[in-house]
Amino acid sequence: EPEVTQTPSHQVTQMGQEVILRCVPISNHLYFYWYRQILGQKVEFLVSFYNNEISEKSEIFDDQFSVERPDGSNFTLKIRSTKLEDSAMYFCASTLQGASTDTQYFGPGTRLTVL
């Protein structure tokens, strides 16, 4: 069964460093998303991406964040200068289309720890 994959599973970084989280969405899906979950809290939307551009972003997704689809399979989230409060689980998700009835399939997540 097709699935969303994410690498690395765990990333430890120093405050102020740049990190890139990688995702491979399901191959025929067209819409991609990033979410984050701070430990013990709810899952929060960061950004959605379609046709090589951001379609929506939340207040959390400030200038420190960027997304890219560098090739036909990968979808990346870059945090330019990490802060302690960026420590969270980051989930990538994809949908076949953009309808409200489409199920978002999530990757296993990348746990980011900022020291």
Next chain:
Amino acid sequence: AQKITQTQPGMFVQEKEAVTLDCTYDTSDQSYGLFWYKQPSSGEMIFLIYQGSYDEQNATEGRYSLNFQKARKSANLVISASQLGDSAMYFCAMRETTGGFKTIFGAGTRLFVKA
């Protein structure tokens, strides 16, 4: 106002018993999707079940069923014949047509299955 409300932070159920996890939602859209995800201690988000706003029948997937009461804006998850492996965090979620198709999550309910 909260879009998704899960009022039960934690629930206990005896193995082999059924359990209902509550979820209410708030939207003015006519077309929307309701989803339940399971998050075990390993952290991944596992899709369980989907209910479309226009679906007249309650969704079922194996031991999971969704008790959809549109007028009351509730979408409760029923797990029948609970198993020890059902112990996890459960999130109710919604995607709206006007919401940019991002998924909005509730705070979650932690389910403990007792042997």
